[in-house]
Amino acid sequence: MNAFIYCFSSEWLKKKHSAAAWLTLAGGLFVPLILLFARLNNKKELYASHTSGQLWKTLYTTGWQYMGILLLPLGVILVTSLFIQVEFKNNTWKQLHTTPKSFTALFFAKLAVILVMLLQCLLLFNVGMLLCGMVPAWIYVQIPLPKESFPLLMYVKGSLLFLMASLPVLALQFLLGLLTKNFLVPLGVGMALYVAGIIGVKWQYGYIIPYGYGALLFARKPGVDTTILITSWAVGYSIVFIAAAYLLYLTKRDKA
Amino acid sequence: MQYCIETHNLSHSYHSGEGILHGINIKVPQGAIYGFLGANGAGKTTTLKLLTGLLTSTPGAVTVYNQPLRGNRLPIMRQMGSLIETSSLYSHLSARENLEVFRRLYQCPATNIPEALAQVGLENTGSKKAGRFSLGMKQRLGIAIALLHKPSLLILDEPTNGLDPQGMIEIRELFKTLNREQHVSIVISSHILSEMEKLVTHIGIINKGRLLFQGSLAELMAINNPSSNGPHDLETLFINLVNTAYA
Numbered sequence: 001m002n003a004f005i006y007c008f009s010s011e012w013l014k015k016k017h018s019a020a021a022w023l024t025l026a027g028g029l030f031v032p033l034i035l036l037f038a039r040l041n042n043k044k045e046l047y048a049s050h051t052s053g054q055l056w057k058t059l060y061t062t063g064w065q066y067m068g069i070l071l072l073p074l075g076v077i078l079v080t081s082l083f084i085q086v087e088f089k090n091n092t093w094k095q096l097h098t099t100p101k102s103f104t105a106l107f108f109a110k111l112a113v114i115l116v117m118l119l120q121c122l123l124l125f126n127v128g129m130l131l132c133g134m135v136p137a138w139i140y141v142q143i144p145l146p147k148e149s150f151p152l153l154m155y156v157k158g159s160l161l162f163l164m165a166s167l168p169v170l171a172l173q174f175l176l177g178l179l180t181k182n183f184l185v186p187l188g189v190g191m192a193l194y195v196a197g198i199i200g201v202k203w204q205y206g207y208i209i210p211y212g213y214g215a216l217l218f219a220r221k222p223g224v225d226t227t228i229l230i231t232s233w234a235v236g237y238s239i240v241f242i243a244a245a246y247l248l249y250l251t252k253r254d255k256a
Numbered sequence: 257m258q259y260c261i262e263t264h265n266l267s268h269s270y271h272s273g274e275g276i277l278h279g280i281n282i283k284v285p286q287g288a289i290y291g292f293l294g295a296n297g298a299g300k301t302t303t304l305k306l307l308t309g310l311l312t313s314t315p316g317a318v319t320v321y322n323q324p325l326r327g328n329r330l331p332i333m334r335q336m337g338s339l340i341e342t343s344s345l346y347s348h349l350s351a352r353e354n355l356e357v358f359r360r361l362y363q364c365p366a367t368n369i370p371e372a373l374a375q376v377g378l379e380n381t382g383s384k385k386a387g388r389f390s391l392g393m394k395q396r397l398g399i400a401i402a403l404l405h406k407p408s409l410l411i412l413d414e415p416t417n418g419l420d421p422q423g424m425i426e427i428r429e430l431f432k433t434l435n436r437e438q439h440v441s442i443v444i445s446s447h448i449l450s451e452m453e454k455l456v457t458h459i460g461i462i463n464k465g466r467l468l469f470q471g472s473l474a475e476l477m478a479i480n481n482p483s484s485n486g487p488h489d490l491e492t493l494f495i496n497l498v499n500t501a502y503a
Binding site: 007013014017018090094097100256 | 305309311312330333344346349353356363401
């Protein structure tokens, strides 16, 4: 466990000043900032929305539609590919693999850092959504604070659900990133699968393409509990992809 | 004699079946500066990768301090510092941050960082990113990473690549000091034979994946070459040895 903590702390330092770290920050705040900008520019409807008692629910649905369907899967594709690419781009695998740390600890530390970055992004998104609801009342004196209190549990549950939906994407991108030096391969495959996932939302068996899970969570299908279906498949896929990535990493003949 | 590194019939081939190394038996005496010489493609880097565990699934065995590398990678790596081919640096981080990344993995004291930077003359680089370093500075930082945890064994592949003449002299003196004062054993490969002659105590010459010579520098110098009446410098001896192997 100690080895994992040291590896994690070393991996964490690598994201400093990196494109992946900036993308996490921008990805988490982008949708709330756009929504806030739109709300501030639509002053006429602000009063009604703040006194409706439905503000947080409306913001939740609108925010997650953009975040869950579009930004989160694309962000996970980009950040995961970029973070692994750091080792290839800088030719540092060989130095990493001559340190006295087990390959297992190195592998899971890298994976854990990406996972924590995803959590960071979701946390930022939620804080951003909270501000999106509050800031207009702070700026305009005639706009009251939202009538109802912030439904923390709903936002946490929603974040966990979309986190689960993103895990197979993260796991497959991690596997693809380890497979090849060429950054365009995981990126290209990820984008293609994302498009396939979005197209597959209306398909009866759309749940077999994990890149569309964010969108599928919004799709209501009669007689099907989409949440259970998606989370079950997401967990299964994640385990399979991570196991494959781990085996591939461990058995790679040339670790330079 | 005590050896810090021994290889036993070390062989390696690509997936295509093309052989790179054929039964290499290297013996690096403890406390030696072992110059590993060979032409391009002779198998130097492949050998060094095998010594550092970067290449696996190979017939033959590597022992470091009498411990087989296979099964003892972690304790061995604690004692080994390496620089294989070009330096491995995170270009978006400063020199200090690069060393911090590896310090956390080696779990060595934070004071090792300024010490390693001073050893290679990079103590004043501040927050400048490694990606903006000159080739020579990058190489120095690569050496600093290899020295960071104060290893007792250094494996260095072309460490003076990109260094100017003054830099080469400084790094050569650093290796000599480490060897003399801290008894660090060093395996070093280089193309610059005149530089190696001034540094090494022992030599291994590899050609087309086979070890042509191994011994002390004095032993190599003592080889009598009837075709040459002139002084036996390392360059001449190396070329003669390789040409004889071709013949």
